[in-house]
Amino acid sequence: MKWSFRLFTVAGTEVRxxxxxxxxxxxxxxxxxxxxxxxxxxxxxxxxxxVMFVCVVLHExxxxxxxxxxxIRTPDITLLPIGGVARLERMPRKPSQELVVAISGPLVNVxxxxxxxxxxxxxxxxxxDYNFLKTGNFFEKLMMWNAFMVAFNLxxxxxxxxxxxxxxxxxxxxxxxxxxxxxxxxxxxIAMMVAIYMLLNHSFHPMILLICFFxxxxxxxxxxxxxxxxxxxxxxxxxxxxxxxxxxPPEATLRDGVxxxxxxxxxxFPVLDTHGGMQGMLTRHDLISALxxxxxxxxxxxxxxxxPASTQPASELTxxxxxxxxxxxxxxxxxxxxxxxxxxLLTSENVGEALMVRAALMKLHA
Numbered sequence: 274m275k276w277s278f279r280l281f282t283v284a285g286t287e288v289r290x291x292x293x294x295x296x297x298x299x300x301x302x303x304x305x306x307x308x309x310x311x312x313x314x315x316x317x318x319x320x321x322x323x324v325m326f327v328c329v330v331l332h333e334x335x336x337x338x339x340x341x342x343x344x345i346r347t348p349d350i351t352l353l354p355i356g357g358v359a360r361l362e363r364m365p366r367k368p369s370q371e372l373v374v375a376i377s378g379p380l381v382n383v384x385x386x387x388x389x390x391x392x393x394x395x396x397x398x399x400x401x402d403y404n405f406l407k408t409g410n411f412f413e414k415l416m417m418w419n420a421f422m423v424a425f426n427l428x429x430x431x432x433x434x435x436x437x438x439x440x441x442x443x444x445x446x447x448x449x450x451x452x453x454x455x456x457x458x459x460x461x462x463i464a465m466m467v468a469i470y471m472l473l474n475h476s477f478h479p480m481i482l483l484i485c486f487f488x489x490x491x492x493x494x495x496x497x498x499x500x501x502x503x504x505x506x507x508x509x510x511x512x513x514x515x516x517x518x519x520x521x522p523p524e525a526t527l528r529d530g531v532x533x534x535x536x537x538x539x540x541x542f543p544v545l546d547t548h549g550g551m552q553g554m555l556t557r558h559d560l561i562s563a564l565x566x567x568x569x570x571x572x573x574x575x576x577x578x579x580x581p582a583s584t585q586p587a588s589e590l591t592x593x594x595x596x597x598x599x600x601x602x603x604x605x606x607x608x609x610x611x612x613x614x615x616x617x618l619l620t621s622e623n624v625g626e627a628l629m630v631r632a633a634l635m636k637l638h639a
Contacts (some may be wrong), residue, residue: 277291283555288349293353329422335357335377335378341594346479361383364437368445372441376434382423384417410540431457436460436495440452454496454499460488460489462573468485468486491601505589507586508591509588509590510588512627514607516619518617519542520545521544523544526573527563530573542555548614551580580604583605583606584596586616606618
């Protein structure tokens with residue numbers, strides 16, 4: 274995720290923080306300071322927000338460890354002002370496994386809240402108006418925060434855990450794609466009802482409206498992603514890869530890249546060595562940016578992206594699309610498994626065209 278940097282790595286999973294998270298800390302500290310309680314209150318509020326997000330990290334590691342039990346890696350966890358995002362390689366398609374992965378996060382918060390309650394004997398009332406910066410002592414607020422995390426994450430809407438739990442439950446009795454679309458529709462409906470209720474009752478809360486918008490968009494993206502997986506089923510990379518492409522040698526300059534860019538419709542150019550081995554990718558964005566800053570004589574080797582992710586012609590297209598979506602490059606190289614030479618490029622545009630052709634042929638034979 275752009276504008277984030279690594280804090281530390283645990284068992285192969287990077288924990289990253291987005292720069293906007295520090296804006297949240299600054300906002301909370303300034304609000305506490307300006308409330309008239311001075312620097313001690315600002316320091317305590319900042320410390321509490323930090324510990325809150327430690328609980329968020331532990332929540333995400335609940336998902337990470339459960340997914341690892343099913344052979345699914347998690348490259349990173351990113352902390353945002355609205356929470357944490359664990360980027361799993363994939364979600365389990367088996368409903369019982371997805372249910373375990375989804376529920377593992379909230380269970381961590383249940384354990385934290387229960388440990389505080391049993392260890393310190395703290396009692397507090399769970400209500401929507403609880404003020405974490407003003408009500409109760411530090412550990413009481415921390416216990417309540419974990420209780421609220423459980424309640425919030427169990428809302429049956431993507432991308433919250435409740436949405437995945439709902440999808441897994443549906444998928445036990447219906448096809449996975451149908452289950453996803455139904456769960457996504459329910460999540461979008463909840464987001465719309467909350468937003469409409471707030472607008473009709475003139476109770477304008479920008480953060481809640483932002484969360485409603487985020488839920489609505491995330492649910493739609495989840496449904497679209499699963500639909501894409503359905504239509505690409507039984508297709509391989511060779512069915513959608515670009516085979517007629519132009520490339521650049523390592524000694525080429527940006528001037529050579531401009532010549533190829535203007536000569537045809539291709540936008541991203543692989544840089545190949547004399548044996549056809551992949552060295553990197555010169556993207557149109559990088560070409561134009563470097564051209565304005567360094568001029569046409571700049572070597573492409575100093576501008577190209579590494580693009581280490583690759584696939585093979587016989588690989589399943591669904592898996593290759595996951596690699597493409599996670600890559601920093603707009604195209605991923607398709608390498609011959611025996612020689613390692615570049616035999617094609619996989620781009621989202623080519624995949625889209627292949628799917629349109631497939632849909633047209635299916636309609637013709639229907």
